[in-house]
Amino acid sequence: MNEPVPVAEGDCLSQAFVLNRKDLGQLIERLKRTYERVYLPVGDAFREAGSIEGISFTGARALFGPKKYFFPPRESLFRFTKEGNIEDLLKEEKGAVIGARVCDLKALEVLDKYFGELPEPFYLTRKEGTFVAGATCTEPHQSCFCVQFGGLSTEGLKYDLWFTDFGDVILVETGSARGEEVVKDLDLLNAPKELLYRKERIIERVEREQGFRRINDKKIFDWFSEEVTHEIWERLAEECYACGKCNMICPTCHCFDVVDMTDLEGSGERVRIWDACHLFRYGLVASGHNFRGERLARAQYRIYDKFYYPYERYGIFACVGCGRCFEACSADIDLRDVLKVAGGEGS
Amino acid sequence: MKTGNIYIPKPAVIEKVEVEEPETWTFTLGTPLEHTPGQFVEISIPGYGEAPISIASPSGEKLMLTVRRTGTLTGALHRKKVGEMVGIRGPFGRGWPHQEAQGETLLLVAGGIGLAPVRPIIEDAYRGRLNYERLLLLYGAREPALLLYKKDLDRWAKKLEVFVTVDRKNGCETAPKVWDGRTGVVTELFKEVDFSPGRTWALVCGPPIMMHFATKGLISKGVPLNRIHLSLERHMKCGMGICGHCQIGGKYVCKDGPVFSVHEALSWREIPDELEGVA
Numbered sequence: 001m002n003e004p005v006p007v008a009e010g011d012c013l014s015q016a017f018v019l020n021r022k023d024l025g026q027l028i029e030r031l032k033r034t035y036e037r038v039y040l041p042v043g044d045a046f047r048e049a050g051s052i053e054g055i056s057f058t059g060a061r062a063l064f065g066p067k068k069y070f071f072p073p074r075e076s077l078f079r080f081t082k083e084g085n086i087e088d089l090l091k092e093e094k095g096a097v098i099g100a101r102v103c104d105l106k107a108l109e110v111l112d113k114y115f116g117e118l119p120e121p122f123y124l125t126r127k128e129g130t131f132v133a134g135a136t137c138t139e140p141h142q143s144c145f146c147v148q149f150g151g152l153s154t155e156g157l158k159y160d161l162w163f164t165d166f167g168d169v170i171l172v173e174t175g176s177a178r179g180e181e182v183v184k185d186l187d188l189l190n191a192p193k194e195l196l197y198r199k200e201r202i203i204e205r206v207e208r209e210q211g212f213r214r215i216n217d218k219k220i221f222d223w224f225s226e227e228v229t230h231e232i233w234e235r236l237a238e239e240c241y242a243c244g245k246c247n248m249i250c251p252t253c254h255c256f257d258v259v260d261m262t263d264l265e266g267s268g269e270r271v272r273i274w275d276a277c278h279l280f281r282y283g284l285v286a287s288g289h290n291f292r293g294e295r296l297a298r299a300q301y302r303i304y305d306k307f308y309y310p311y312e313r314y315g316i317f318a319c320v321g322c323g324r325c326f327e328a329c330s331a332d333i334d335l336r337d338v339l340k341v342a343g344g345e346g347s
Numbered sequence: 348m349k350t351g352n353i354y355i356p357k358p359a360v361i362e363k364v365e366v367e368e369p370e371t372w373t374f375t376l377g378t379p380l381e382h383t384p385g386q387f388v389e390i391s392i393p394g395y396g397e398a399p400i401s402i403a404s405p406s407g408e409k410l411m412l413t414v415r416r417t418g419t420l421t422g423a424l425h426r427k428k429v430g431e432m433v434g435i436r437g438p439f440g441r442g443w444p445h446q447e448a449q450g451e452t453l454l455l456v457a458g459g460i461g462l463a464p465v466r467p468i469i470e471d472a473y474r475g476r477l478n479y480e481r482l483l484l485l486y487g488a489r490e491p492a493l494l495l496y497k498k499d500l501d502r503w504a505k506k507l508e509v510f511v512t513v514d515r516k517n518g519c520e521t522a523p524k525v526w527d528g529r530t531g532v533v534t535e536l537f538k539e540v541d542f543s544p545g546r547t548w549a550l551v552c553g554p555p556i557m558m559h560f561a562t563k564g565l566i567s568k569g570v571p572l573n574r575i576h577l578s579l580e581r582h583m584k585c586g587m588g589i590c591g592h593c594q595i596g597g598k599y600v601c602k603d604g605p606v607f608s609v610h611e612a613l614s615w616r617e618i619p620d621e622l623e624g625v626a
Contacts, residue, residue: 084432254591258396260395275592
């Protein structure tokens with residue numbers, strides 16, 4: 001990380017550029033000009049960019065990912081007055097999310113499937129109006145296991161810019177026309193090939209340090225297909241508090257409740273709020289029957305909804321290996337244990 | 348990709364309110380709706396939210412919704428009067444296979460308020476817009492007072508094979524409300540009716556426990572699993588397959604259903620409570 005960066009000359013790449021760390025502020029200002037608000041990882045979470053002091057794209061994913069920007073925990077759908085007038089609250093919105101990791105972007109692709117099938121206008125409008133810059137993880141978090149789902153490769157991912165933070169300089173790769181525009185405006189120099197080699201070495205190291213192998217998708221799916229009554233489900237249900245934290249922190253969970261919030265006169269807003277399939281009342285219907293009253297059913301459902309149902313519906317897993325669920329879990333339930341069993345590596 | 352705000356309901360005026368029983372009212376709205384029997388709408392009252400309600404009227408006619416007062420929205424709806432407005436989204440979901448069944452025997456098994464989602468089919472068959480070799484309606488309610496569409500039941504019985512039963516007479520043993528019909532749960536009616544299982548389509552709707560025993564009964568009568576269809580009740584919050592509440596076995600009841608064949612539902616990795624242990 002502290003090796004000197006070679007000066008750009010001759011052997012350079014046309015889609016990779018060098019940004020000096022001291023110019024990071026300029027890049028953010030440039031993004032604000034077009035996208036109004038810029039969100040980036042500060043400590044544990046994505047927040048709106050203020051001072052660039054302490055901003056870094058090193059380390060691993062933030063505990064609280066950028067999902068909340070595309071799918072806010074609480075979002076007003078429309079406003080109503082007690083006279084019955086309705087005001088549509090769906091509007092074009094611009095923004096930039098920078099410093100998202102491979103797992104964050106893969107999770108957004110999962111959400112694209114779910115919200116795209118409808119198509120769901122609030123999510124898709126935000127997605128369209130948002131500039132996305134990813135960043136290479138330079139250290140794995142102890143709960144990371146993205147290697148099981150393809151690791152840190154950005155191949156096939158959609159992004160506008162991609163950062164790799166080397167300290168004094170940041171390697172900036174372009175992934176779209178609007179990304180190129182930003183780079184052009186900042187007059188960045190082309191990056192030397194050496195910087196890309198160094199990026200590749202970081203990726204290799206981070207993947208190696210995770211200590212996992214790519215899973216066999218079909219094998220995992222087949223296991224879920226066969227093992228609905230496996231003893232591991234009983235064990236999970238024993239341990240799980242059904243608190244819903246894993247739902248809230250998961251970058252692909254997207255269930256919501258819809259409630260009306262009113263003032264005392266009866267005017268208000270219809271609002272959607274994140275919900276969690278682990279919670280007791282999730283499967284409750286008006287007649288009083290609870291279709292998933294057993295904790296076992298809920299604990300099992302959530303995991304099936306990551307590895308079986310989305311594979312059946314869209315041919316994908318709705319897990320990206322970010323490890324947030326067990327970093328957040330009050331009962332220390334580690335999803336990797338289930339995958340180990342499913343992959344035939346343990347019991 | 349651009350779609351409008353699909354969460355905003357369309358306004359509809361309440362034209363008529365009929366009391367089926369104190370807790371269950373039928374609302375007729377001024378808006379005709381094209382739909383497939385078995386589909387539902389989300390009915391909305393600002394400040395009280397929405398609730399999924401099955402459509403009880405035939406397609407193209409003024410929208411008829413039979414609603415039991417059980418929650419926030421339904422409570423608010425029961426305070427509405429003729430001439431007041433509500434909101435509607437929909438129709439949503441996959442309806443009954445009533446078209447495929449034409450020319451064969453259609454067996455409708457309904458419990459309580461579960462008569463509402465099959466009502467459009469009965470009404471269309473009664474008026475000759477759907478043609479079945481036979482149409483049998485087996486309908487049960489907990490007690491005589493809770494039977495829906497009492498006048499319709501009498502009318503339908505003139506052309507169709509209608510069998511009605513109540514679990515118990517409950518206050519109707521003596522005049523002025525004497526119940527002289529059958530008593531016993533709806534599945535008891537299977538003993539009374541005769542049909543050829545291989546030429547029969549069975550559509551079932553009612554409380555989970557009733558659907559469970561009805562399905563069991565139909566299977567033992569020999570009706571093939573892919574000809575037994577259930578309308579599953581779950582909390583369809585959005586109605587469009589995105590909020591997740593109604594999901595079962597990876598299917599969205601609101602969008603992939605609410606009608607599923609028993610054959611399909613038994614192939615899921617999560618068996619609906621209604622079908623636990625039926626086959």
